[in-house]
Amino acid sequence: xxxxxxxxxxxxGLAVRLLAGQTAALARAISIVDRDGQAVSAxxxxxxxHLGRAIVVGFTGPPGAGKSTLVNAFIAEMRxxxxxxxxxxVDPSSPITGGAVLGDRIRMAEHTMxxxxxxxxxxxxxxxxGLSASAARVADLMDAAGFDVIVLETVGAGQSEVEMAEMAxxxxxxxxPGLGDxxxxxxxxxxxxxxxxxxxxxxxxxxxxxxxxxxAMLALRAPGDWKVPVLTTNAVDRTGLCDLADAVDxxxxxxxxKGPRNALGxxxxxxxxxSVAKYAEHRVLNEANxxxxxxxxxxxxxxxxxxxxxxxxxxxxxxxxKNG
Amino acid sequence: xxxxxxxxARVLVTKIGLDGHDRGSxxxxxxxxxxxxxxxxTNPWxxxxxxxxxxxxxxxxxxxxxxLATDHLLVPKLMVALDAAGLGHVRVVVGxxxxxxxxxxxxxxxxxxxxxxxxVREEIVSVVEQLAIAANNERPVD
Numbered sequence: 003x004x005x006x007x008x009x010x011x012x013x014x015g016l017a018v019r020l021l022a023g024q025t026a027a028l029a030r031a032i033s034i035v036d037r038d039g040q041a042v043s044a045x046x047x048x049x050x051x052h053l054g055r056a057i058v059v060g061f062t063g064p065p066g067a068g069k070s071t072l073v074n075a076f077i078a079e080m081r082x083x084x085x086x087x088x089x090x091x092v093d094p095s096s097p098i099t100g101g102a103v104l105g106d107r108i109r110m111a112e113h114t115m116x117x118x119x120x121x122x123x124x125x126x127x128x129x130x131x132g133l134s135a136s137a138a139r140v141a142d143l144m145d146a147a148g149f150d151v152i153v154l155e156t157v158g159a160g161q162s163e164v165e166m167a168e169m170a171x172x173x174x175x176x177x178x179p180g181l182g183d184x185x186x187x188x189x190x191x192x193x194x195x196x197x198x199x200x201x202x203x204x205x206x207x208x209x210x211x212x213x214x215x216x217x218a219m220l221a222l223r224a225p226g227d228w229k230v231p232v233l234t235t236n237a238v239d240r241t242g243l244c245d246l247a248d249a250v251d252x253x254x255x256x257x258x259x260k261g262p263r264n265a266l267g268x269x270x271x272x273x274x275x276x277s278v279a280k281y282a283e284h285r286v287l288n289e290a291n292x293x294x295x296x297x298x299x300x301x302x303x304x305x306x307x308x309x310x311x312x313x314x315x316x317x318x319x320x321x322x323x324k325n326g
Numbered sequence: 327x328x329x330x331x332x333x334x335a336r337v338l339v340t341k342i343g344l345d346g347h348d349r350g351s352x353x354x355x356x357x358x359x360x361x362x363x364x365x366x367x368t369n370p371w372x373x374x375x376x377x378x379x380x381x382x383x384x385x386x387x388x389x390x391x392x393x394l395a396t397d398h399l400l401v402p403k404l405m406v407a408l409d410a411a412g413l414g415h416v417r418v419v420v421g422x423x424x425x426x427x428x429x430x431x432x433x434x435x436x437x438x439x440x441x442x443x444x445x446v447r448e449e450i451v452s453v454v455e456q457l458a459i460a461a462n463n464e465r466p467v468d
Contacts (some may be wrong), residue, residue, distance in 0.1 A: 101359035
């Protein structure tokens with residue numbers, strides 16, 4: 003057996019155990035897709051027919067809004083409704099050292115021993131957009147392992163996390179009163195992707211005002227077929243969780259009628275675009291090639307424009323790909 | 327056999343038993359983070375079963391147990407539980423106050439290294455990094 007076949011067989015053994023819902027297999031598979039450069043196509047191919055069953059729920063919002071605590075309460079509510087839950091919680095990696103302290107699950111400790119709950123901490127590893135580069139695949143693996151609800155919790159930058167929109171069936175933007183300019187922080191970009199707006203820490207005095215501000219912003223938007231609700235929660239004493247779970251179910255049902263999320267092609271397309279860009283970047287930066295060198299020199303000397311240079315590079319990459 | 331890690335080492339930094347002095351574990355978490363590792367950090371007072379569940383879900387390479395008040399005596403029990411869960415490849419280090427006469431017991435129970443007061447950042451980081459590599463090489467093939 004060749005090394006490649008060997009690896010494929012090994013991966014499909016993992017896939018079988020993953021599809022059977024084994025925790026260790028899911029944990030291992032996530033590490034494999036989270037590690038760049040690993041050949042994972044056999045694994046992903048094996049799980050492909052089993053995708054699209056789970057509801058993927060994204061939680062984003064500014065740091066300190068209470069996302070992790072709210073996710074903890076949301077897990078409890080969903081467990082109470084008989085659903086199993088898998089969580090991928092993303093925390094930032096240091097841009098300097100690449101290291102990270104992953105602490106989201108501190109708030110979810112009560113679910114550690116529940117076999118119906120799987121929680122995995124992921125580091126953003128320099129990926130922008132609030133998730134990790136592997137998040138879409140991690141969600142797929144959790145789906146394949148048979149979890150009913152998959153929660154994606156973003157790093158909490160709160161502004162550029164539009165990426166979540168393409169991965170989640172239901173997008174929840176969490177805010178809290180008294181964070182100063184928190185409404186400001188979520189209004190551009192992130193507000194447009196919200197299916198549900200949550201004002202957490204509803205016991206704080208300014209909660210009503212925050213709700214009012216959000217409703218005023220929503221009122222300015224063109225009406226769509228989904229009316230974005232503004233809900234209040236108190237994740238610590240668990241008020242408002244029932245309404246939140248109901249809203250998630252309603253939104254998910256509306257989404258599912260439009261077909262499984264994979265049919266939309268959004269995530270697959272994004273993954274492909276990223277991979278193509280990464281491939282091109284690697285080759286342009288690392289390949290010793292006279293044509294590429296010439297294009298760089300021409301661009302530097304303003305002999306050609308950037309658009310021309312891109313076209314030439316793409317042609318060169320295709321040429322040498324064919325010949326190589 | 328790998329000699330360098332392909333992705334950041336994943337390390338669970340935690341405390342078992344009843345001792346809640348977590349300054350040490352926080353400092354270690356920061357050291358490892360600053361050395362480029364991914365640290366899963368928990369509150370103190372973890373049960374042994376919970377540590378096993380965390381190590382399994384997070385697929386860690388190394389577990390660091392901080393102990394300042396005799397909780398290191400529980401670590402041999404943790405080693406048995408890890409083995410039973412199929413996590414025999416995961417390396418365990420203990421740091422804090424461990425009397426010399428207990429160190430041999432911990433090592434013979436399978437603990438890879440005991441750090442005493444005075445251990446320096448460079449030593450801790452380099453030992454954990456090497457143990458993560460060893461754990462990866464021994465991880466069962468699926």
